Each structure stands twice: as C-alpha cells, then as structure tokens.
Amino acid sequence: MSRRAEVEVSLGERSYSVRIGEGALADLSGLLEASRPTSFLFAVDEGLLASHPLLLARPELRTSAVLPVPGGEGAKSPQRLLAAWEAFARAGLDRGSLVVAAGGGSLTDLVGFAAATWHRGIPWIAVPTTLLGMVDAAIGGKTAIDLPGGKNLVGAFHQPRAVLCDLGFLGTLPAGEFATGLAEVVKAAVVGDPELFAFLEGESGGADRLRRDPDRLLEVVRLAAGVKAAIVSRDEREAGDRRLLNFGHTVGHAVEKASGFAIPHGRAVSIGMALEGRLAEGRGTFPSGERARMEGLLGALGLPTSLPRLDLGALLEALTADKKARGRRLAFALPRAIGRVEVVEGLDPREIRAILESAA
Ligand SMILES: NC(=O)c1ccc[n+]([C@@H]2O[C@H](COP(=O)([O-])OP(=O)(O)OC[C@H]3O[C@@H](n4cnc5c(N)ncnc54)[C@H](O)[C@@H]3O)[C@@H](O)[C@H]2O)c1
Ligand SMILES: [Zn+2]
Structure with a gap:
C-alpha cells in the first residue's frame, strides 16, 4: 500500500479533507457509500476520459451520468457552463445529488461553479488531475468562469x-503543466512554509526527479496543499490572509497579459515572484540573501526569474489597468522572509517601474 496523507480545511460545518496519494481516487467509493446521493454526475476532462487508466477503472463512469469537458482555460466559458447545467438537468440532479469534477483547475473551477449555482448549491467533490489543481485550485472553494472582459469575472x-x-x-501531465504547478508550490513555500522551501532546495535532481519519486511528490503536495488549506481555514473569503496567496501574481498576471498569454501562468508567476522579491529587497524589507535563495530555487526547478523581451509600457499598462479595474491602489503581497509574506498597499508606481526597468 502506497503512502497517503491528509490535510484538513477547517470551516465549521463546511470542513473537509484533502486526501493525497497514489490511489486516492479509490476513496470515492467510500464517500459515495457514506453520502448516498439521490443521483450522481461525473464531469471529466475529455482527454483523460477515454485513456487514463485511473478513470477507466472507475465503475461510476459506466453506471452514472458522465459529462466530458475539454481541458484548458476554454472550459471556463458561459457556453460550457450552460452545457454543464443542461447535463445536470438531463441527469435529474437535485439538492440530494452529487457532482464529481475530475480535471485541471479550469475544469474544477467550471464544474464547481455549475454545482454552486444548480438549485442554489449542490454538493461536489474535486478530483484535481494537475499539480496546480492539487496544491491550489481545487482547495478553498473559489469557483468561476471567464468572460471576454476578463478571467474569473463570474x-x-x-x-x-x-x-x-x-x-x-x-x-x-506534460512537463510544462508540471512546471506551472511547481511555481505555485514555491509560492506556497515562500508564503507559509520554510520547511517546504528547504525540502525543495534539497532536490538536487530538479523537477524531473521529483516527479518520478512518489514519496517526495507526496511530501511536496502535502506541504503545499497544507499551506493553502491553513490559509483558507483562517480566511475563507479573502478578507485578510488569503490575499497573501497573491504573492508573485500581481506582476505575474501583468506579464501574462503583456505577452498576449504566450507566457504560461506558472512561468509568469515565477517571473512575478522574482521581481516582487526584488521590489521587497529594494524597500529594505526582504534580505538579499533570502531573495537570492528564492531565485536560486526557481532557477534550479527550471523556472524563469528574469523578464523576457516584453514591451515595458504594455507591462506597466497591464499592472495599472488591473488597479483601475479594482478601483483601489496597487497592492502587493511581498515577502519579508522565506515563509512570511505581507500585504503592502499604495506602492509608488515609480518604485515598480524602476524594478521592471532594471529587470528588462
Ligand atoms: N479556484 C482557485 O482557487 C484557483 C487557484 C489557482 C488557479 N485556478 C484556475 O486554474 C486554472 C488552471 O488550472 P491548471 O493549471 O490545472 O490547468 P488546466 O485545467 O487548464 O489544464 C491544463 C491542461 O492539462 C490537461 N490535463 C489535466 N490533467 C491532466 C493529466 N493528468 N494528464 C495530462 N493532461 C492533463 C488539461 O486537459 C489541459 O489541457 C486557471 O483557470 C486558474 O484560474 C483556480
Ligand atoms: Zn496562480
């Protein structure tokens, strides 16, 4: 029997556990038995549905309603949401029903939102199939779709x-998708777990070896999911500490946008962490040694730490457009140490410009 781990999200009567390990999907049988839903729908990444041995082994896929969903960000569209609701209607889902969502963060965001709105909210179980989903997207109950005007607007x-x-x-999982997840793992470590950071630093074999070692992978997912679960348990609706998870994302989102989304999320967040680290270093609130350690780890994991050729004007525009849209001052989650991040508001745009220019 392979090793298993569990992490708790503690939210009173809405508490739940994140079960981690090879074979965790088999726990579904017990969960279904215990909850005895009136009906049941399985929403699955269509690319995995026909071919993934873990899914082919699931009896529910032969006996219950199945909704295949294309992978990737395109899943988070109003059209896909409508298709999900229509599938829920065909399956006769009611408040006693259960939806299981197996796929990456895009799929769990879409299907979780469909479950949130169906009959004003029906139960769902997340089965993340990407590293990012396991350590981030599937934990914490944020669900959303995109509109042409922006991501996660609804x-x-x-x-x-x-x-x-x-x-x-x-x-x-393709190597690039694994790397995206690793960027979020490093983020979790810097935000709240110096031991996870040190563990990753000890990984001399880089991303490839980590992925092939089930024990190490289990440890990394357990610790990173633990950071997210602990923060969500303290601040479910992002009134406080949950904002710390935005570390690397203010600059990261701007890099994604200014590149026309040619730079994938995880790589953009890695660049964002490096630049926000330098911003904090420049303010005298993040020691240079810690900043160098962070960039060293990102580099060792094959993640970028410097700005690629991008139009600086477009980058600054993307940063401030974000600010205008939110109607408030530019806020950053900046590191103070490996394992400790703070929210800093009202930064002088010239400070940010100087960092971007020096990194270009
Ligand atoms: N709700 C949250 O709190 C939260 C947090 C972070 C990110 N997100 C969202 O998550 C989304 C990104 O999720 P993602 O990085 O998981 O990417 P994704 O869901 O877009 O999937 C990326 C690709 O990997 C494929 N894939 C999924 N599992 C696979 C597997 N096991 N083997 C092979 N291919 C597989 C998918 O088909 C897709 O092509 C974004 O929309 C982001 O906004 C949400
Ligand atoms: Zn992210």
Whole structure:
C-alpha cells in the first residue's frame, strides 16, 4: 500500500479533507457509500476520459451520468457552463445529488461553479488531475468562469465536500503543466512554509526527479496543499490572509497579459515572484540573501526569474489597468522572509517601474 496523507480545511460545518496519494481516487467509493446521493454526475476532462487508466477503472463512469469537458482555460466559458447545467438537468440532479469534477483547475473551477449555482448549491467533490489543481485550485472553494472582459469575472465560493488528489494522474501531465504547478508550490513555500522551501532546495535532481519519486511528490503536495488549506481555514473569503496567496501574481498576471498569454501562468508567476522579491529587497524589507535563495530555487526547478523581451509600457499598462479595474491602489503581497509574506498597499508606481526597468 502506497503512502497517503491528509490535510484538513477547517470551516465549521463546511470542513473537509484533502486526501493525497497514489490511489486516492479509490476513496470515492467510500464517500459515495457514506453520502448516498439521490443521483450522481461525473464531469471529466475529455482527454483523460477515454485513456487514463485511473478513470477507466472507475465503475461510476459506466453506471452514472458522465459529462466530458475539454481541458484548458476554454472550459471556463458561459457556453460550457450552460452545457454543464443542461447535463445536470438531463441527469435529474437535485439538492440530494452529487457532482464529481475530475480535471485541471479550469475544469474544477467550471464544474464547481455549475454545482454552486444548480438549485442554489449542490454538493461536489474535486478530483484535481494537475499539480496546480492539487496544491491550489481545487482547495478553498473559489469557483468561476471567464468572460471576454476578463478571467474569473463570474464566480462563487462553494466548498467541495472532499478533494481527492490521486498522484497517479501526474504521470501523464506534460512537463510544462508540471512546471506551472511547481511555481505555485514555491509560492506556497515562500508564503507559509520554510520547511517546504528547504525540502525543495534539497532536490538536487530538479523537477524531473521529483516527479518520478512518489514519496517526495507526496511530501511536496502535502506541504503545499497544507499551506493553502491553513490559509483558507483562517480566511475563507479573502478578507485578510488569503490575499497573501497573491504573492508573485500581481506582476505575474501583468506579464501574462503583456505577452498576449504566450507566457504560461506558472512561468509568469515565477517571473512575478522574482521581481516582487526584488521590489521587497529594494524597500529594505526582504534580505538579499533570502531573495537570492528564492531565485536560486526557481532557477534550479527550471523556472524563469528574469523578464523576457516584453514591451515595458504594455507591462506597466497591464499592472495599472488591473488597479483601475479594482478601483483601489496597487497592492502587493511581498515577502519579508522565506515563509512570511505581507500585504503592502499604495506602492509608488515609480518604485515598480524602476524594478521592471532594471529587470528588462
Ligand atoms: N479556484 C482557485 O482557487 C484557483 C487557484 C489557482 C488557479 N485556478 C484556475 O486554474 C486554472 C488552471 O488550472 P491548471 O493549471 O490545472 O490547468 P488546466 O485545467 O487548464 O489544464 C491544463 C491542461 O492539462 C490537461 N490535463 C489535466 N490533467 C491532466 C493529466 N493528468 N494528464 C495530462 N493532461 C492533463 C488539461 O486537459 C489541459 O489541457 C486557471 O483557470 C486558474 O484560474 C483556480
Ligand atoms: Zn496562480
């Protein structure tokens, strides 16, 4: 029996556990038995549905309603949401029903939102199949779809009943998607877990070796998911500490946008962490040694730490457009140390410009 781990999200009667390890998906049988839903729908990444051994082994896929969903950000569209609601109607889902969502963060965001809105909220279980989903997207109950005007514009908080992180899914994940997840793992470490950071630093074999070592992978997912779970348990609706998870994302989102989304999220966040680290260093609130350690780890994991050729004007525009849209001053989650981040508001745009210019 392979090793397993569990992390708790503590939110009173909405508490649930994140079950991690090879074979975690098999826990679904017990969960279904215990909850005895009136009906049941399985929403699955269509690319994995026909081919992934973990899914082919699931009896529910032969006996219950199945909704195949295309992978990737395109899943988070109003059209896909409508298709999900229509599938829920065909399956006769009511308040006693259960939806299981197996896929990456895009799929769990979409299907979680469909469950949040169906009959004003029906139970769902998240089965993240990407590293990013396991350590971030599937935990915490944020669900959303995109509109042409922006990402995640329509959404709801709707906690799942359980999160099953079956590490067996990661074997088929493309290397680039694994790297995206690793960027969020480093983020979790800098935000709240110096031991996770040190563990990653000790990984001399880089991303490839980590991915092939089930014990190390389990440890990394357990610790990173633990950071997210602990923060969500303190601040479910992002009134306080949950904002710390935006570390690397203010600059990261701007880099994504200014590149016309040619730079994938995880790489953009890695660049964002490096630049926001330098911003904090420049303010005298993040020691140079810690900043260098952070960039060293990102580099060792194959993640970028410097700005690619981008139009600086477009980058600054993307940063301030974000600010205008939110109607408030530019806020950053900046590191003070490895394992400790703080929210800093009202930064002088010239300070940010200087950092971007020096990094270009
Ligand atoms: N709700 C939250 O709190 C939260 C947090 C972070 C990110 N997100 C959202 O998550 C989304 C990104 O999620 P993602 O990085 O998981 O990417 P994704 O869901 O877009 O999936 C990326 C690709 O990987 C494929 N894939 C998924 N699992 C696979 C597997 N096991 N083997 C092979 N291929 C597989 C998918 O089909 C897709 O092509 C974004 O929309 C982001 O906004 C949400
Ligand atoms: Zn992210």
